[in-house]
Amino acid sequence: MDNSTLLNTGPVSWVLLAVLLALATMVWRAALGRRAREIVIAGLRALVQLAVVALLISRMAGHPELALGFVALMFTVAVWTSGHRVAPSGRWWLAGIPIIGGVLPTAALMxxxxxxxxxxxxxIAVLGQQIGSAMASTTLTGRRVEDELIVRRGEVEAGVALGFLWSEARSMVAKPVAGEAVLPSIDQTRTSGLVTLPGTFVGLILGGASPLDAGLIQLLVLISLLLVNTSAAWVTMLLSTRGAWQHETADR
Structure with missing residues (x-):
């Protein structure tokens, strides 16, 4: 194996990529009953996008202002992706609020x-990771809370009948489930080094960094993502409790 890479990258790796994508598509379609094209398109998009990004990043070294422009593109795509998961027929652009609410204070501190x-x-590396993590938290929190509010609508209406504001009644239903989106991040942090060896840590070790420096950098990344994810989940919950995602809830 080439010492500069974690995996062998010969011709067989391309064959393996096709096999893995085909198997994932089969499980997604046959076992989970979902549309096969979702997995296929995701895989093909990743191939094209990573190729383009690799080329762009190689040209951006030494140009931080260009990197910020690329981060803005990342943010735009994240808002579109997460927003259309949470509110495909509603105010999807509001996904930008929890994403930036999670990333901006964390990045500013750093x-x-x-x-x-x-x-x-x-x-690009740090902010890209934070934006991606905030996107996932926004999507999971938004979908979970919105579904919960639909299923338990009777409880919300009962709360309003007792004198609570709509936002307060929704909050009583939303708060117990809103934090579930952050659990994977918490679990990844608490099991880091025992169950998981994060990519940043492995990459630094392979690049020649000392184990102490690699561990400290990875710890900074993991803890920063905890702040990003908790903040994004909280802001997403606030939007849901105020009925902000859907057009038809303006009167409540």
């Missing part, structure tokens, strides 16, 4: 403390 350098590759 910049102000000089932990995150003004370096193009560092900006």
């Amino acid at each position: 910049f102000l403390s000089s932990v995150l350098p003004w370096n193009a590759l560092a900006i």
Whole structure:
């Protein structure tokens, strides 16, 4: 195996990619009853996008301002993706609020403390991870809370009948389930080094960093993602309790 990579990247890897994608598609379609094209398109998009991103990143080294432009593109795609999962026929663009609400304060703290350098590759790597994590938390929290509010609508209406505001009544239903989206991040952090070896840590070790430095950097990444995810989940819940995602709830 080439010491510069974690996996062998010869011709057989392309064959394995096709096999893995085909098997994932079969399970998604046959066992879970979902549309096969979702998995296929996701895999093909990842191939094209990673190829383009690899080319762009190689051109951005030394140009932090270009990196910020690329981060803005990441944010836009994340808002579109998460928003259409939570509110496909509603105010999907509101997904930008929890995503930026999770990323902005966390990134600001890292910049102000000089932990995150003004370096193009560092900006793309760290902020890209944070945006992706906030996107996932927004999607999971939004879908979970919106579904819960539909199923338990009677409880919400009962709360209003007792004198609670609509937002307060929704909050009593939403709060117990809103944090579930953050559980994977918590579990990844608490089992880091025992169950999971995160990519940042492995990459740094392979790149020649000392185990202590690699561990500290990975810890900073994991803890920062906890702040990103909890903040995004909280803001998403607030939007749901105020009926902000759906057009038809304006009177409540």
